[in-house]
Amino acid sequence: MSLIVMKFGGSSVGSTERMQRVARRIADYREAGHDVVVVVSAMGDTTDDLIDQSKLLNPNPPAREMDMLLTVGEQISVALLSMTIDALGYKAKSFTGWQAGISTEAVHGKARITDIQPRRIFDALESGHAVIVAGFQGATDEGEITTLGRGGSDTTAVALAAAIQADVCEIYTDVDGIYSTDPRVVKCARKLGEISYDEMLELANLGAAVLHPRAVEYAKNYNVKLVVRSSFTQNEGTSVKEEAVMEQGMVVRGIAYDKNVARISILGVEDIPGVLAQVFGALATSGIDVDIIVQSGTQDGKADFAFTVSLTDKDKAIAVVESIRGEVPYREVTSEENLVKVSIVGAGMVSNPGVAAKMFKAIYDLGISIKMVTTSEIRLSVIIAAEPAQDVVRALHTAYGLDTAEQAFVGGPQDRR
Amino acid sequence: MSLIVMKFGGSSVGSTERMQRVARRIADYREAGHDVVVVVSAMGDTTDDLIDQSKLLNPNPPAREMDMLLTVGEQISVALLSMTIDALGYKAKSFTGWQAGISTEAVHGKARITDIQPRRIFDALESGHAVIVAGFQGATDEGEITTLGRGGSDTTAVALAAAIQADVCEIYTDVDGIYSTDPRVVKCARKLGEISYDEMLELANLGAAVLHPRAVEYAKNYNVKLVVRSSFTQNEGTSVKEEAVMEQGMVVRGIAYDKNVARISILGVEDIPGVLAQVFGALATSGIDVDIIVQSGTQDGKADFAFTVSLTDKDKAIAVVESIRGEVPYREVTSEENLVKVSIVGAGMVSNPGVAAKMFKAIYDLGISIKMVTTSEIRLSVIIAAEPAQDVVRALHTAYGLDTAEQAFVGGPQDRR
Numbered sequence: 001m002s003l004i005v006m007k008f009g010g011s012s013v014g015s016t017e018r019m020q021r022v023a024r025r026i027a028d029y030r031e032a033g034h035d036v037v038v039v040v041s042a043m044g045d046t047t048d049d050l051i052d053q054s055k056l057l058n059p060n061p062p063a064r065e066m067d068m069l070l071t072v073g074e075q076i077s078v079a080l081l082s083m084t085i086d087a088l089g090y091k092a093k094s095f096t097g098w099q100a101g102i103s104t105e106a107v108h109g110k111a112r113i114t115d116i117q118p119r120r121i122f123d124a125l126e127s128g129h130a131v132i133v134a135g136f137q138g139a140t141d142e143g144e145i146t147t148l149g150r151g152g153s154d155t156t157a158v159a160l161a162a163a164i165q166a167d168v169c170e171i172y173t174d175v176d177g178i179y180s181t182d183p184r185v186v187k188c189a190r191k192l193g194e195i196s197y198d199e200m201l202e203l204a205n206l207g208a209a210v211l212h213p214r215a216v217e218y219a220k221n222y223n224v225k226l227v228v229r230s231s232f233t234q235n236e237g238t239s240v241k242e243e244a245v246m247e248q249g250m251v252v253r254g255i256a257y258d259k260n261v262a263r264i265s266i267l268g269v270e271d272i273p274g275v276l277a278q279v280f281g282a283l284a285t286s287g288i289d290v291d292i293i294v295q296s297g298t299q300d301g302k303a304d305f306a307f308t309v310s311l312t313d314k315d316k317a318i319a320v321v322e323s324i325r326g327e328v329p330y331r332e333v334t335s336e337e338n339l340v341k342v343s344i345v346g347a348g349m350v351s352n353p354g355v356a357a358k359m360f361k362a363i364y365d366l367g368i369s370i371k372m373v374t375t376s377e378i379r380l381s382v383i384i385a386a387e388p389a390q391d392v393v394r395a396l397h398t399a400y401g402l403d404t405a406e407q408a409f410v411g412g413p414q415d416r417r
Numbered sequence: 418m419s420l421i422v423m424k425f426g427g428s429s430v431g432s433t434e435r436m437q438r439v440a441r442r443i444a445d446y447r448e449a450g451h452d453v454v455v456v457v458s459a460m461g462d463t464t465d466d467l468i469d470q471s472k473l474l475n476p477n478p479p480a481r482e483m484d485m486l487l488t489v490g491e492q493i494s495v496a497l498l499s500m501t502i503d504a505l506g507y508k509a510k511s512f513t514g515w516q517a518g519i520s521t522e523a524v525h526g527k528a529r530i531t532d533i534q535p536r537r538i539f540d541a542l543e544s545g546h547a548v549i550v551a552g553f554q555g556a557t558d559e560g561e562i563t564t565l566g567r568g569g570s571d572t573t574a575v576a577l578a579a580a581i582q583a584d585v586c587e588i589y590t591d592v593d594g595i596y597s598t599d600p601r602v603v604k605c606a607r608k609l610g611e612i613s614y615d616e617m618l619e620l621a622n623l624g625a626a627v628l629h630p631r632a633v634e635y636a637k638n639y640n641v642k643l644v645v646r647s648s649f650t651q652n653e654g655t656s657v658k659e660e661a662v663m664e665q666g667m668v669v670r671g672i673a674y675d676k677n678v679a680r681i682s683i684l685g686v687e688d689i690p691g692v693l694a695q696v697f698g699a700l701a702t703s704g705i706d707v708d709i710i711v712q713s714g715t716q717d718g719k720a721d722f723a724f725t726v727s728l729t730d731k732d733k734a735i736a737v738v739e740s741i742r743g744e745v746p747y748r749e750v751t752s753e754e755n756l757v758k759v760s761i762v763g764a765g766m767v768s769n770p771g772v773a774a775k776m777f778k779a780i781y782d783l784g785i786s787i788k789m790v791t792t793s794e795i796r797l798s799v800i801i802a803a804e805p806a807q808d809v810v811r812a813l814h815t816a817y818g819l820d821t822a823e824q825a826f827v828g829g830p831q832d833r834r
Contacts, residue, residue: 086475
């Protein structure tokens with residue numbers, strides 16, 4: 001008998017049939033004697049519909065009122081799911097975020113969880129109920145309703161699992177685990193049996209949308225064992241934990257690629273001390289995340305450097321750079337789109353020489369030039385032209401011995417909240 | 418400068434335009450310097466839609482989960498209304514029932530308010546906000562979400578007005594006040610300037626759907642001054658208070674009629690002591706409300722008596738009477754439908770002889786026979802055949818000098834929750 005946290009996203013409960021399938025799964029766990037705490041997101045389009053309704057009345061609504069509005073989406077989900085479990089003959093009790101004892105910072109739209117007091121959850125478990133908790137929400141100590149922002153329901157699930165010391169936190173989604181790369185691009189992508197928190201964090205930050213980085217970070221900090229699995233199959237899924245066993249010498253665990261990249265180059269910068277601090281300070285103040293930074297050697301007292309930002313931030317970043325031309329004189333600023341960042345991730349990379357060389361050779365063999373490189377202990381990323389990126393991913397997947405004969409299961413559209 | 422509670426029903430906020438009209442009204446009060454606490458119901462069909470959704474998953478859902486589900490309707494209303502007020506440039510803060518400090522009994526679906534702790538309401542008023550409170554809901558001391566059942570949002574408004582000692586509680590609806598009788602039946606019905614709590618209570622209990630009896634009772638007990646007015650016009654409405662001024666000798670204030678009536682007669686009952694207690698005890702146990710009871714004189718040790726119930730309870734009432742035939746022997750039980758109860762209401766009736774005689778004469782002049790009569794200090798009701806009931810109402814309206822030349826304003830469909 002275990003204590004299990006299960007998290008279901010909005011598309012997993014998006015119709016009567018899906019809601020019933022989720023209820024059946026919970027009932028099966030109860031039947032097997034497990035104690036179950038379930039975290040649910042808002043159903044299907046509920047959140048978007050509410051946002052549309054609000055925009056008609058106020059194009060720029062106060063964040064506090066937006067939280068009051070949007071949290072009803074999850075409240076509807078938990079009430080309906082509890083009723084559905086009841087219809088199967090099992091006891092269930094739904095809780096809003098504040099009822100579940102989830103305290104957050106006093107920030108609207110993107111609060112962080114500060115504390116969880118799970119007394120009512122334990123009471124309900126003890127009296128034989130499946131506990132159904134609204135994801136994505138909490139309340140401040142003053143009783144103001146808040147939402148958690150990015151990664152919301154995943155984070156609720158992991159934080160609850162930590163607070164009640166659950167044996168496992170299962171994240172149900174529409175793919176049946178974490179793959180060595182995107183199965184839509186590489187047909188022979190391999191489902192991983194295990195992956196470490198750090199590897200998962202790198203992959204999540206690189207745009208593998210299955211888990212939100214904040215939730216992975218939380219799981220790592222509190223050592224919560226995660227399992228990512230499909231809500232549509234009984235397949236086993238992928239375990240995310242501290243130390244993942246390396247399968248048959250797989251040094252590289254996963255390959256990610258991100259199309260949302262633009263490169264900005266500042267050429268002929270007066271090499272005065274503190275230039276980098278000034279440029280990137282200004283970008284940070286404007287809320288622009290900079291990813292890779294490369295500075296080439298100084299010549300005649302002038303330096304060139306380049307950095308990448310997300311494509312959506314490109315124009316804003318150029319404007320910032322132009323706005324500080326007075327303080328930081330330079331010759332010109334240029335930009336480039338149609339780029340892709342391809343990354344290999346693996347905890348064993350640091351102790352295995354030649355991993356980087358193999359990547360560069362595979363890309364060279366395809367006749368593709370690398371525009372930028374960046375490394376961490378467990379990751380190596382390159383920026384290349386967008387066009388041949390999928391070929392590069394496939395080649396790397398083969399080069400690092402990740403290809404498998406099995407076909408990946410991919411469900412409906414991605415399901416993120 | 419006053420402290421005003423305003424209550425808007427679901428149809429008053431049922432569209433973008435209506436929501437904006439309500440927001441404008443609130444903004445005008447703020448502009449005039451008033452402090453405003455607003456109670457809102459769920460928009461239009463929200464509640465029905467949620468009920469439909471739940472029935473697909475569980476035809477007989479637990480009451481606790483139904484309360485979790487249905488209370489989102491009002492939470493959506495208050496958030497959207499606050500945003501709409503914000504868009505007009507005024508500060509507004511929405512509150513759920515529990516946030517507004519509304520405590521209720523631990524009963525789901527029909528809880529009564531036990532206490533209101535309006536600290537957060539006062540804080541928000543002090544900081545210059547219009548306070549927008551979700552009607553129809555509260556929470557138990559354990560933090561379970563509850564709904565108030567019948568008369569819900571009206572009762573929330575009156576109870577809040579009592580708790581914060583508001584100067585007035587305005588109930589906005591789709592008619593522009595309380596009328597001397599149903600303006601759809603009698604074109605020359607008169608809008609009353611004032612009416613007493615007791616008169617209003619009688620009219621409300623007689624089926625005048627503008628105010629719920631529970632809310633009127635609450636207002637009477639806490640001496641809250643009510644004003645019933647239209648959300649579609651600026652007309653003045655009707656004040657409901659302890660002592661209402663009698664206009665130009667109008668002894669009778671209003672005429673109500675109720676078509677939902679059935680008469681049941683028990684004939685040839687053995688006149689043993691305690692028969693009435695046994696019959697009406699059995700009916701009460703079955704949850705059947707009995708209205709008028711008439712016992713005719715005993716003959717040969719046998720008695721006949723008759724009583725009225727609502728039409729919907731008729732078959733159930735007959736079954737109850739048949740089930741106790743063993744303990745209470747009688748010759749036969751008969752029933753009659755197609756009846757109407759016509760009532761005249763007026764606080765001055767008790768001190769004005771001849772009021773009853775005038776009613777009987779008016780009905781006699783129409784050639785209609787009276788089947789049953791019942792009286793209270795401020796009310797006189799008769800049961801007559803359904804067919805000529807509207808003629809009777811018109812004749813009585815004229816006989817008691819209630820006719821007016823003005824045309825009544827009647828808005829959209831009735832708006833009750």
